[in-house]
Amino acid sequence: MTKIIETKDVRLFYGKKEALHGISLDFNKNELTALIGPSGCGKSTFLRCLNRMNDLVPGVSIQGDFKLHDKDIYSSKMKSDDLRKQVGMVFQQPNPFPFSVYDNVAYGLKLKGIKDKKEIDQIVEDSLKKAAVWDEVKDNLHKNALSFSGGQQQRICIARVLAVKPDVILLDEPTSALDPISSNQVENTLLKLKKEFTIIMVTHNMHQAARISDKTAFMLDGDLIEYNKTKKMFLSPDQQMTSDYLNGKFG
Amino acid sequence: MNARRNNKIATGVIIGLVSIVVLILLSLIGYILITGLPDVSFKFLFTESKAFAAGGGIVNQLFNSLYLLVLSLLISIPISMGAGIYLAEYAKPNWLTSTIRTSIEVLSSLPSIVIGLFGYLVLVIKFQLDFSILAGSIALMFLNLPILTRSIEDSINSVSPLQRQAGLSLGLSRWETIKGVIIPEALPGILTGIILSAGRIFGEAAALIYTAGQSAPTMSYTNFNPFSETSFLNPMRPAETLAVHIWKVNTDGITPDADIISSASSAVLIIVILIFNFGARYIGNRVYKKLTGDK
Numbered sequence: 001m002t003k004i005i006e007t008k009d010v011r012l013f014y015g016k017k018e019a020l021h022g023i024s025l026d027f028n029k030n031e032l033t034a035l036i037g038p039s040g041c042g043k044s045t046f047l048r049c050l051n052r053m054n055d056l057v058p059g060v061s062i063q064g065d066f067k068l069h070d071k072d073i074y075s076s077k078m079k080s081d082d083l084r085k086q087v088g089m090v091f092q093q094p095n096p097f098p099f100s101v102y103d104n105v106a107y108g109l110k111l112k113g114i115k116d117k118k119e120i121d122q123i124v125e126d127s128l129k130k131a132a133v134w135d136e137v138k139d140n141l142h143k144n145a146l147s148f149s150g151g152q153q154q155r156i157c158i159a160r161v162l163a164v165k166p167d168v169i170l171l172d173e174p175t176s177a178l179d180p181i182s183s184n185q186v187e188n189t190l191l192k193l194k195k196e197f198t199i200i201m202v203t204h205n206m207h208q209a210a211r212i213s214d215k216t217a218f219m220l221d222g223d224l225i226e227y228n229k230t231k232k233m234f235l236s237p238d239q240q241m242t243s244d245y246l247n248g249k250f251g
Numbered sequence: 252m253n254a255r256r257n258n259k260i261a262t263g264v265i266i267g268l269v270s271i272v273v274l275i276l277l278s279l280i281g282y283i284l285i286t287g288l289p290d291v292s293f294k295f296l297f298t299e300s301k302a303f304a305a306g307g308g309i310v311n312q313l314f315n316s317l318y319l320l321v322l323s324l325l326i327s328i329p330i331s332m333g334a335g336i337y338l339a340e341y342a343k344p345n346w347l348t349s350t351i352r353t354s355i356e357v358l359s360s361l362p363s364i365v366i367g368l369f370g371y372l373v374l375v376i377k378f379q380l381d382f383s384i385l386a387g388s389i390a391l392m393f394l395n396l397p398i399l400t401r402s403i404e405d406s407i408n409s410v411s412p413l414q415r416q417a418g419l420s421l422g423l424s425r426w427e428t429i430k431g432v433i434i435p436e437a438l439p440g441i442l443t444g445i446i447l448s449a450g451r452i453f454g455e456a457a458a459l460i461y462t463a464g465q466s467a468p469t470m471s472y473t474n475f476n477p478f479s480e481t482s483f484l485n486p487m488r489p490a491e492t493l494a495v496h497i498w499k500v501n502t503d504g505i506t507p508d509a510d511i512i513s514s515a516s517s518a519v520l521i522i523v524i525l526i527f528n529f530g531a532r533y534i535g536n537r538v539y540k541k542l543t544g545d546k
Binding site: 080107157 | 414427
């Protein structure tokens with residue numbers, strides 16, 4: 001297994017308050033890793049360090065090593081927009097641009113400088129297919145993305161990220177705003193996508209983590225409690241605290 | 252059943268107050284239209300005004316109003332776009348930003364006659380623009396900038412922060428996100444703001460009396476050379492607008508039909524402003540639908 005992202009001793013401060021207390025996590029290529037833990041444990045905060053979305057939050061300072069393909073994510077040579085083209089992100093609330101489905105997916109491409117209409121058409125179709133939403137939108141590519149259901153919007157957002165061809169996709173509770181059927185469709189999409197991409201997903205849904213992830217990291221109050229293969233984690237966790245959380249003793 | 256009774260009373264009072272507002276507005280507009288409209292004719296709109304005889308029209312004043320409006324929007328839109336984007340997207344909450352905000356608020360509460368006199372002293376006298384369309388449109392810009400900046404800032408702020416995150420997370424730079432995602436989404440609001448402010452400055456008189464002047468010299472609508480003295484496009488000529496014309500025929504008009512001219516002009520003014528207002532809504536919706544591909 002090749003490691004694609006390595007982090008070491010990550011500490012994050014909101015002002016003077018330390019929110020992450022030295023977290024070290026490595027992520028393997030073409031695996032789906034789930035970050036679980038109760039609300040406020042820092043899992044989303046950690047996720048947002050990986051594509052430097054925390055840079056936008058005033059008063060945040062970050063320490064520790066972050067490497068993507070052995071290159072320092074936080075070095076001055078790494079431009080945040082280049083980084084984010086390699087590390088895409090899908091959010092909790094579906095947030096398509098208020099444009100047509102086609103323009104949503106094609107947006108990143110135009111900015112990458114791809115002008116050839118045929119090439120863009122092809123990538124849009126491929127991305128929507130990979131995000132498993134093509135069949136539902138193919139007849140309405142020029143309809144406003146916001147007129148689709150939440151689940152469809154979320155998969156359009158995934159397609160939008162895929163079109164830029166990132167190496168890693170971060171998902172921040174991608175199904176928590178969706179109904180069970182839509183959630184299921186998004187989960188199936190992710191299972192297919194991990195053959196091509198590395199996926200890191202924050203979820204508050206333990207069953208979801210158990211169903212689709214290869215590895216699971218359990219976080220609590222800004223600490224990493226346990227990081228293991230998902231099967232091992234759910235059947236016989238090393239830590240008592242993990243077991244208690246997974247069995248619903250707190251949460 | 253006190254709560255229910257109070258609720259009924261409150262609802263009644265609110266409806267009563269709203270009816271008063273609506274009634275005043277409707278009777279005002281109705282009065283102006285009823286007294287003015289019968290005298291608005293094709294001839295009235297398309298003949299020149301006369302200083303001493305009856306039967307003058309308002310063609311030059313109407314054109315001057317529109318021309319001034321266009322020029323002043325041309326100057327104020329880029330500036331207020333820049334200011335609005337800065338305040339909404341870049342400004343950090345510090346003393347500089349609050350100074351800018353305070354200045355904008357002060358500027359927006361300046362009486363327009365003060366702006367007019369300021370324009371007279373600075374533009375007309377000091378910069379020797381004389382009574383001219385240019386001086387008038389700069390004065391109107393002073394009047395327009397604060398409102399326009401505010402409405403642009405508000406429109407941009409009303410775009411969900413999720414959209415910013417979406418843009419940035421796709422690897423767009425900040426400016427690309429603003430240009431490609433935020434502005435298009437805010438555009439209907441921005442357009443509405445622009446058109447509404449256009450309606451306001453279209454009816455402005457006080458700021459123009461001492462800047463654009465009170466005379467409408469004869470000009471040629473076939474002379475397209477903006478540097479020519481008689482061209483209708485010449486920005487350096489004095490230009491009495493419709494609103495100023497209404498003020499003038501009422502204060503020192505010596506035409507025998509001053510009453511008719513002023514009421515008919517008022518009707519025209521009101522109609523144009525109503526067109527601006529309804530147009531704002533229509534165009535805002537259309538642009539939003541077009542931009543968002545929702546056909």
